Amino acid sequence: MRLHEYQAKEVFAEAGMPTPESVLAESTDEVLDAAESIGYPVAVKAQVHVGGRGKAGGIELAESDEEAREAADSILGMDLKGYTVERVLVEQAVDFVDELYVGVTMDRGAGEPVAMVSSEGGVDIESVAEESPEAIAREHVDPAFGMHHYQANRAVYDAGVDRAVASDVASVLTTLFDLWEDRDASEAEINPLMITGDDEVVAADAVMNIDDDALFRQPDLAEMEEAAAGDDLEAKANEYGFDYVRLDGNVGIIGNGAGLVMTTLDLVDYYGGEPANFLDIGGGAKAERVANALDMVFSDDNVDSVVFNLFGGITRGDEVARGINSAIEEFDELPKPVVVRLAGTNAEEGMEILNADALDIEQTLEGAVQRSVEQAGGAQ
Amino acid sequence: MSVLVDEDTRVVVQGITGGEGEFHAGQMMEYGTNVVAGAVPGRGGEEVHGVPVYDTVTGAAEAENADASVVLVPPAFAADAIFEALDSPVDLVVAITEGIPTQDMSRVKKRLGETDKHLVGPNCPGVITPGEAKLGILPGNIFSSGNVGLISRSGTLTYQVVDNLTDRGLGQTTAIGIGGDPIIGTDFVDALSLFEDDPATDAIVMCGEIGGSDEEEAARYIDENMDTPVAGFIAGRTAPAGKRMGHAGAIVSGSGAGTAESKIEALGDAGVPVGDTPEEVADNVEELL
Numbered sequence: 001m002r003l004h005e006y007q008a009k010e011v012f013a014e015a016g017m018p019t020p021e022s023v024l025a026e027s028t029d030e031v032l033d034a035a036e037s038i039g040y041p042v043a044v045k046a047q048v049h050v051g052g053r054g055k056a057g058g059i060e061l062a063e064s065d066e067e068a069r070e071a072a073d074s075i076l077g078m079d080l081k082g083y084t085v086e087r088v089l090v091e092q093a094v095d096f097v098d099e100l101y102v103g104v105t106m107d108r109g110a111g112e113p114v115a116m117v118s119s120e121g122g123v124d125i126e127s128v129a130e131e132s133p134e135a136i137a138r139e140h141v142d143p144a145f146g147m148h149h150y151q152a153n154r155a156v157y158d159a160g161v162d163r164a165v166a167s168d169v170a171s172v173l174t175t176l177f178d179l180w181e182d183r184d185a186s187e188a189e190i191n192p193l194m195i196t197g198d199d200e201v202v203a204a205d206a207v208m209n210i211d212d213d214a215l216f217r218q219p220d221l222a223e224m225e226e227a228a229a230g231d232d233l234e235a236k237a238n239e240y241g242f243d244y245v246r247l248d249g250n251v252g253i254i255g256n257g258a259g260l261v262m263t264t265l266d267l268v269d270y271y272g273g274e275p276a277n278f279l280d281i282g283g284g285a286k287a288e289r290v291a292n293a294l295d296m297v298f299s300d301d302n303v304d305s306v307v308f309n310l311f312g313g314i315t316r317g318d319e320v321a322r323g324i325n326s327a328i329e330e331f332d333e334l335p336k337p338v339v340v341r342l343a344g345t346n347a348e349e350g351m352e353i354l355n356a357d358a359l360d361i362e363q364t365l366e367g368a369v370q371r372s373v374e375q376a377g378g379a380q
Numbered sequence: 381m382s383v384l385v386d387e388d389t390r391v392v393v394q395g396i397t398g399g400e401g402e403f404h405a406g407q408m409m410e411y412g413t414n415v416v417a418g419a420v421p422g423r424g425g426e427e428v429h430g431v432p433v434y435d436t437v438t439g440a441a442e443a444e445n446a447d448a449s450v451v452l453v454p455p456a457f458a459a460d461a462i463f464e465a466l467d468s469p470v471d472l473v474v475a476i477t478e479g480i481p482t483q484d485m486s487r488v489k490k491r492l493g494e495t496d497k498h499l500v501g502p503n504c505p506g507v508i509t510p511g512e513a514k515l516g517i518l519p520g521n522i523f524s525s526g527n528v529g530l531i532s533r534s535g536t537l538t539y540q541v542v543d544n545l546t547d548r549g550l551g552q553t554t555a556i557g558i559g560g561d562p563i564i565g566t567d568f569v570d571a572l573s574l575f576e577d578d579p580a581t582d583a584i585v586m587c588g589e590i591g592g593s594d595e596e597e598a599a600r601y602i603d604e605n606m607d608t609p610v611a612g613f614i615a616g617r618t619a620p621a622g623k624r625m626g627h628a629g630a631i632v633s634g635s636g637a638g639t640a641e642s643k644i645e646a647l648g649d650a651g652v653p654v655g656d657t658p659e660e661v662a663d664n665v666e667e668l669l
Contacts, residue, residue, distance in 0.1 A: 106482055108562040108592050108629070111489040126635040143486040184481055213628060214481035216456060243626040247618070258560055258626025259534020259589055262615035263658065266640075269618045270656055278619075280626045311536045311543075313519035314407065343543055345519050365540065366657055 001210045004047045006089045007224050008188075008206035015179050017172065019203045022091035031072035032065060034090035040064060041093040044071040048083040052124070056080055061093055094202050099192035100161060101125050101136075102173050103207075104180040106187075113141045115151065115177055117159040117169070121192035135159075147177040168201045169193065183221060184214030233277075233300055240292045242279055249274025251376045252297035252306040252336070256281055264309045267369040272379025276303045290327035298335050305375035306338045307368050317342045317350025325355045334358055337375045341368035381580030382509035382554040383529070383571075384472060384498060389513050390416045390446040392437055392470065394461045395453035396428045404452055404476075404517050405429055411520040413513040416444040419464075437461075437468040448472040450506065450515050458502060459484035466495055474515045475501035475565070482628070485563040492565055499565025503627065504557035505535035516557065526551020528665060529575035529608075531568060532587035533560050534627070537615060537658075541587060544662040550669075553581045560627030562591070568598035576606050583609050583668045585661060586652075590616030591629045591638045599646035609668040612647045612654040613661045614640045 003011070006024050013019045023034035024047070035042045046058035053059050058080050060071035068090075078085050099122035107114040118136040120128050128135055137158035139151040152170040161169050172193060180188040189207040196202065215222040237244030243258065247265075251273045255261040258280055265275040277300065281293045297306050312320050320342060328334060339360040342350045354361055360375075362368035373379060391408070395401035396418025406429050409415045417440035418428050424435035434440035437449055449465040451458055451473065458477040465473040466488075480502050492499050500507055506516010510523040522539055524546050532538040538557055545552070556571050558564055568586055575581045588595040595614065602610055617640040619625045621632045632638050644654045653668075655661035 106486065106562065109594075109597075111563050112486055113483075129635075142490065143483065144490050181483065184483055186482060211482050213455065213479045214483065217481075243624075245620070245623045245625060247620065255536075257534060257536025257539075258630055259532070259537030259587065259615045260540055262534075262589060262619060262625050262630070263537055263540070263613075265619070266615060266617040267657060275618055278623075278625055311539050313522075313536070313539055314517065344522055344539055364659075366659055 001212055001215065001221070001225050002049050003208045003210065003221070003224060004049070005045065005206055006047055008208040009203070011179065011183065011208060012203055012206050015175055017175050017203050018201055019206070020092040020094055022089050024087055025072070025090050026076070026087050028069055028072040028076065031068055031088060031090055035062060035065070035068040038090065038092050042068065043091045043093045044068065044075055045089045045091060046075050046078070046080055046085040047087040047089055048080050048085055050081045050083055053080065058085065094194045094204055095196060096194035097197050098162065098195040100169060100195065101128070101191045102169070102176055102193050103187070103189035103191070104177050104185070107140065110140055112143050113177070113180065115139045115141060115147060115155055115173055117155040117161065117173060119160050125191055141177065146181060147174060149174065152177070162195070164199045165195050165201055172201055172203070183208070184211045184218055185209060186211045233296065236296060237279070240296065242281060242293065242296065244296065245278040246300070247275050247277055248302070249276045250302050250304040251372050252276045252300060252303040253309070254279045254281060254293045254297060254306065255309040256311060260309065260311055264307065264365070264369065267366065268307070268373060271370050271373045273373030273376055276300055287323045287326040290323050291330045294327060294331070294338070303336060304377060305372045306336055307372035308338055308340045309365060309368060310342055312342060312344035312347060312350065317344060317346035317348070318353055321350035321353040324359070325353065328355060328358050339368045339372045339375070341365055381578050382512065383574040383578050383581070384500070384507050384554060384556065385448065385509050385513045385515055387412070387512040388414070389448050389515070390414050390444065391515060392417045392419050392440045392444070392446045392449040394419045394437060394449055394451045394465065396420060396433060397423050397426065398452065401452040402428055407517070408450070408514055411514050413515065416446050419449070437464050437470065441469040446470055448474065448515060451475040451477055451502070453477060455479035459488055462488050462499065463491060466491055466497055466499070471497050473497065473499045473565070474506050475499065476504060476506060476516055478503040480561070482562055485561060489563050489565070500556060501559040501564060503561040504559030505538065507554065507556050509554045510552055518555070518557065522546065523555060524551040527553060527580060527582040529553050529578065529581040529584040530555035531571040531584065532557055533589050533629070534587060534615065537587050540658050541585060541613065541661055544658050545585070545665060548662055548666060550662065550665055553578060560589070560629050562629040568594050569601045572598060572601060572606060572610070576608050581608060583611065583665050585611050585613070585665060587613045587615070588643055589614060589627070589630050590619050590625065590640050591627070591631045593638065595643035596646040599650040599652065602652060603650035610652045611661055611664040611668055612652045613658065614643045614647070614654060616640045
């Protein structure tokens with residue numbers, strides 16, 4: 001789960017991180033009120049989950065009421081890479097002399113967190129990592145101890161941070177690591193961390209992604225989660241409790257188990273078709289779950305055919321087949337052709353039970369995918 | 381021969397009084413696994429499927445001479461259960477639970493490194509040596525005994541590949557589901573080295589997927605250290621960047637790390653044939669043998 005900048009800044013400020021004064025606003029009038037209370041100049045920043053907001057026109061500086069009105073009018077309601085901007089953060093503009101990067105993430109290969117500092121802040125850190133990796137100082141942290149103070153110092157000095165602010169930057173990094181740990185973040189990042197003319201450090205941006213699997217013990221952060229904007233189908237999948245990812249193709253895919261569903265997508269592509277989605281219905285195959293899964297793919301207008309690939313393990317093929325049969329009874333007529341393929345425990349019994357009038361039954365995974373690709377218009 | 385588990389493995393089931401724990405303990409016993417005890421705090425003295433339940437893993441392992449545990453407890457308590465098993469006499473811990481917070485697993489991994497024990501999983505179907513024992517939730521009936529070792533990050537994909545192998549009479553020494561989480565215990569390299577040292581394993585199948593760089597490291601290891609031939613499969617060629625494909629660990633990062641192409645290329649460079657379909661994986665195994 002990704003927090004919005006304004007949410008992450010609330011979390012940061014609570015932990016004592018230096019952040020600029022800011023107010024969330026949803027209308028031009030609110031922007032003007034906020035700017036007046038903060039005092040010009042202000043930054044008006046779109047609150048959407050999109051990287052590179054600045055370049056895309058989602059951040060404007062304003063030095064007067066007139067400019068604030070213009071910024072509000074242009075940003076509120078704008079489309080930013082597919083997301084409509086409904087809220088902006090109005091923030092005291094920081095007069096900076098330098099920009100740094102500080103971040104903490106999980107290094108999955110090492111199995112432990114890594115804290116990072118770079119003197120090249122304010123730009124895309126991924127490209128810094130690629131072009132001049134030596135410009136980023138890294139400290140791996142023992143998860144049992146947490147970050148030692150010397151590690152924060154070492155990262156800061158290794159990154160070549162100006163000595164006048166080094167101690168304050170180390171303290172920001174320590175706070176950021178503690179936040180990352182306490183709030184079960186997968187990533188926490190300040191880019192840029194601004195340095196002012198009188199050697200103050202200020203977190204001008206804030207990125208925080210929270211581990212979905214840890215939300216159960218971060219109830220206040222879980223409450224910040226908003227319905228997935230932009231795609232109704234993904235919201236629906238959330239409601240049904242499916243792992244679902246929408247793609248651009250026209251062959252709908254339903255299966256059980258992440259690896260097998262990914263493989264089914266790959267095979268659709270291999271046989272010349274284009275997968276429309278990833279949908280993992282998980283273990284078992286209760287009629288209601290199957291019906292919900294079919295409802296999901298049928299309501300995707302791009303879908304022309306559906307391939308349903310289930311491997312029966314502990315849940316036997318005959319149980320799965322009964323689940324599918326009673327699920328399709330919920331539809332008067334299937335709006336799109338559905339190819340079913342069962343494998344594993346009692347697969348043969350299952351395929352005999354399946355309603356062959358309504359479904360196309362295939363014996364092999366490869367055969368099922370090829371047939372579904374044909375039904376969707378053939379290889380592209 | 382086999383790796384990790386065999387007919388002599390004596391198993392404690394952590395969480396045996398829960399719904400999943402009780403069901404799968406029964407399934408494991410039906411398959412022939414030596415389930416000798418359960419461990420659930422506060423439930424010591426009870427019995428499930430005729431085996432005694434103890435309050436602690438150490439208590440169970442000492443009383444019943446157990447050497448392995450299977451963790452079937454909910455995600456919020458699973459890391460603690462793994463720590464407990466690592467602090468007990470058992471040598472092998474198989475963690476089935478999906479949804480353990482990643483930071484918890486980071487601490488577990490650190491502790492694991494300080495022991496000589498094996499952890500398989502979490503978020504995995506378990507380990508099976510066909511005809512001898514299964515520790516986990518794999519459907520035993522699709523496996524058959526033979527000379528192919530199997531390592532996979534995914535459950536149902538493993539079953540699919542096993543089905544294709546079994547269709548051709550290619551049985552398995554042991555199949556290890558290493559799990560779909562970003563941080564796991566036994567990784568590809570660990571599992572490959574176990575099979576390399578097993579005289580009964582004549583070929584190995586490794587099923588990887590997008591996310592992380594375990595497969596690339598495995599490719600390097602195979603190239604430098606292995607004689608046993610390996611056939612590969614990589615799921616997620618069509619996965620878009622930045623989207624978690626079911627498994628917490630199955631994600632191509634925004635910067636493009638962890639792609640299927642990179643893994644397929646690395647394996648290819650190490651001389652590992654990577655099948656385009658599960659059927660092709662079985663073809664490749666046949667050829668390697």
